[in-house]
Amino acid sequence: xxxxxxxxxxxVIDVKVNVGDTVSExxxxxxxxxxxxxxxxxxxxxxxxxxxxCKKGDSVGADDVLVVIE
Amino acid sequence: MLDMVMTTGVVHLTVGNxxxxxxxxxxxxxxxxxxxxxxxxxxxxxxxxxxxxPLTYLMQEGEGxxxxxxxxxxxxxxxxxxxxxxxxxxxxxxxxxxxxxxLILGAGAQFGVYVAFFGALILGFxxxxxxxxxxxxxxxxxxxxxxxxHLAPHLLGATAVAAYSYMSLVPIIQPPIMRLLTTEKERKxxxxxxxxxxxxxxxxxxxxxxxxICLIVPASAPLMAMFMLGNLFKECGVVKRxxxxxxxxxxxxxxxxxxxxxGATMSAEHFLKPExxxxxxxxxxxxxxxxxxxxLLAKFMNLFxxxxxxxxxxxxxxxxxxxxxxVSQVVxxxxxxxxxxxxxxxxxxxxxxxxxxxxxxxxIALAG
Amino acid sequence: MIDWxxxxxxxxxxxxxxxxxxxxLIGAIYAFGKILKNIEKEGN
Numbered sequence: 001x002x003x004x005x006x007x008x009x010x011x012v013i014d015v016k017v018n019v020g021d022t023v024s025e026x027x028x029x030x031x032x033x034x035x036x037x038x039x040x041x042x043x044x045x046x047x048x049x050x051x052x053x054c055k056k057g058d059s060v061g062a063d064d065v066l067v068v069i070e
Numbered sequence: 071m072l073d074m075v076m077t078t079g080v081v082h083l084t085v086g087n088x089x090x091x092x093x094x095x096x097x098x099x100x101x102x103x104x105x106x107x108x109x110x111x112x113x114x115x116x117x118x119x120x121x122x123x124p125l126t127y128l129m130q131e132g133e134g135x136x137x138x139x140x141x142x143x144x145x146x147x148x149x150x151x152x153x154x155x156x157x158x159x160x161x162x163x164x165x166x167x168x169x170x171x172x173l174i175l176g177a178g179a180q181f182g183v184y185v186a187f188f189g190a191l192i193l194g195f196x197x198x199x200x201x202x203x204x205x206x207x208x209x210x211x212x213x214x215x216x217x218x219x220h221l222a223p224h225l226l227g228a229t230a231v232a233a234y235s236y237m238s239l240v241p242i243i244q245p246p247i248m249r250l251l252t253t254e255k256e257r258k259x260x261x262x263x264x265x266x267x268x269x270x271x272x273x274x275x276x277x278x279x280x281x282x283i284c285l286i287v288p289a290s291a292p293l294m295a296m297f298m299l300g301n302l303f304k305e306c307g308v309v310k311r312x313x314x315x316x317x318x319x320x321x322x323x324x325x326x327x328x329x330x331x332x333g334a335t336m337s338a339e340h341f342l343k344p345e346x347x348x349x350x351x352x353x354x355x356x357x358x359x360x361x362x363x364x365x366l367l368a369k370f371m372n373l374f375x376x377x378x379x380x381x382x383x384x385x386x387x388x389x390x391x392x393x394x395x396x397v398s399q400v401v402x403x404x405x406x407x408x409x410x411x412x413x414x415x416x417x418x419x420x421x422x423x424x425x426x427x428x429x430x431x432x433x434i435a436l437a438g
Numbered sequence: 439m440i441d442w443x444x445x446x447x448x449x450x451x452x453x454x455x456x457x458x459x460x461x462x463l464i465g466a467i468y469a470f471g472k473i474l475k476n477i478e479k480e481g482n
Contacts, residue, residue: 007263007410026407034412037396042407062263062413167471170464177460184449191440201448270474271467278466286459424463425456432452436444 002044004067006060010034015056017067021049029067030054043069082124086338093336094119107238110211110329114231117333129334136334143327144219144226150212151296153328156321157212157423158300159313161391163275165416168264171371172383172414176421178367179387180429182207182360186352193348198222201433203349206233207356208426209240209388215332216293217430220438227336228346232353240393241400243354244361244385248401251365252381257405259380261414269305276301283428289438290431297427361385364418386415389422 014031017023028040029049051068054060075081097115101108121129121136128136143149166173187204195203198221205217206229214233218226236243249257276298284291303313335341368384382402386394398415 008413035392035396035416037392037399037412039399039403039410039412040407044408062266167467170467173460173464173467174457177457180453180456184453187449188445191442191445197441197445197448200445268474271471274470274474275467278470279463282463282466283459286462287455421460425460428456428459429452432455433448436448436451 001050001068001070002047003065004029004041004044004069006032006062006064006066007039007041008032008034009061010039010059012054012056012058012060012066013038015052015054017049017052019049019052023047023049023069032060041066045069077125079124079126084124084338086342087122087124089342090118090122090336090338093341094122094333107234109325110234110332113326113329114333114336117330118336119333121334121337129337136330139327140331140334143324144215144331145223147216147219147292149324149328149331150216150219151292152320152324153212154293155296155300156317156324157391158276158297158302159304159317161297161301161304161420161423162416163301163420164267164272165264165413166418166420167267167271167275169414169417171375172379172417173421173424174371175364175368175379175384175387175418176389176423176425177387178384179360179364179389179418179422180208180425181363182356182358182388183426183429185359186356189355190348190352193352195345195348196222198437199225201437202229203352204356205229205426205430205433206236206349206353207360207388208422208429209233209237209357209360209390209394210423210426211237212328213293213389213423213426213430215328217433220434223335224340225345225349227332227341228349229353230332231336232350236353236357237390237393240388240390241397243357244388244394244397245401247358247361248365248382248385248397251362252369254405256369256381257402258409259378260406260409261380261383261411262377264413269307272305273302276305279424283424287428287431287435289435290427293427293430294424297423357388360388364388364422380409380411380414383411383415383418387418387422387425389419389426391419391423392416394422395419 010032023043024046030041047069050070097111100106101111128134183204190200190203202218202222280298364384364387368381395415399412402411
């Protein structure tokens with residue numbers, strides 16, 4: 001199991017996967033906006049999305065867990 | 071009849087005026103359709119246009135409206151420090167306080183300033199002119215203007231426009247240099263997440279910094295003092311109104327006056343000279359060397375530190391905030407999409423602003 | 439004529455001021471970080 005955490009504080013502007021989706025390594029999961037820049041957060045490993053802990057429009061802090069992949 | 075015709079501007083138009091009109095339209099076009107630095111290019115472009123309408127005497131010493139903006143705003147050193155006040159209120163020094171050694175990268179990226187300084191001297195510019203040209207390499211608009219007004223006001227249009235245009239070209243100029251000087255492996259270096267910085271540290275920082283910098287280079291005080299005051303407004307938490315005013319309304323007001331004043335210095339007889347092209351070339355060289363020096367310094371530091379720095383954040387030592395930091399993020403994520411360098415690059419980025427101000431202070435103290 | 443002496447002085451003094459002041463700033467940041475930590479410890 002691996003967790004995708006926010007690398008920095010920012011705002012979630014898009015969630016590109018749903019719970020149950022199969023993803024492969026480096027697939028985009030979430031688009032985070034920090035300092036007026038959009039940054040895709042990618043899957044660290046291949047697997048299935050087990051849990052999504054944020055939604056579009058959320059403000060998140062550094063190190064918050066956003067997605068859990070199994 | 072002839073006398074009446076002579077009072078119109080039309081008969082006094084020169085070819086130079088027409089060329090400057092084209093430049094003015096080009097700037098306004100770039101701002102509106104390409105969104106290149108619109109907050110500056112719209113007022114600058116308009117300023118260029120109107121000072122190239124003959125007989126308006128807008129830049130007439132002691133009388134003209136734009137001359138008054140220019141004189142009381144720029145020559146009196148009011149506008150650039152007020153912009154720094156706003157920048158201070160917008161800048162988060164947290165990433166730099168969390169990893170202070172990245173400050174050195176902000177110093178390294180001033181190297182290009184001196185390369186362009188010597189380059190300009192070799193091309194025949196005088197020392198004060200060479201200082202104003204060199205400082206373009208710091209990639210800091212207000213500091214460039216501040217220095218040029220002090221040392222070589224006749225070059226103001228050229229250095230200001232060069233500084234702002236290279237700042238907006240950061241995403242095009244920097245990446246090839248960054249890739250050339252780093253290996254794939256270096257670009258993939260992951261850096262440890264920055265520690266959280268306490269509020270107390272953030273409040274102490276502007277106080278300590280203004281003392282350290284102004285004691286060493288007193289001539290940098292106008293910019294440094296305002297920069298740190300703005301930052302204290304932001305971090306102390308009890309003067310939100312002042313912080314908001316400095317970073318919004320005041321900043322917008324002085325940006326209008328800055329843009330139109332810079333544009334107003336670009337009348338045909340002042341701007342259409344071969345030396346202006348040289349200013350642009352030396353500015354680009356300054357910029358490229360600053361980028362390269364930041365990266366090479368980061369690689370050099372990696373020889374000594376156990377915890378490796380990703381050299382891509384070195385190029386963020388040029389003070390174009392936050393454009394240069396974004397470039398580090400983009401180039402880094404191309405090598406490894408799981409690498410997030412943005413916050414790490416903000417350290418050298420804001421340190422670069424301080425470094426450029428110090429360099430400008432020394433120029434003004436010694437060449438003024 | 440260019441006063442190369444002055445130019446060299448501007449260069450050496452400028453670059454050392456840039457590196458020197460930022461290095462001192464690094465020291466200062468570490469120092470006040472430590473002091474703050476100690477004060478907080480005593481407070482506990």
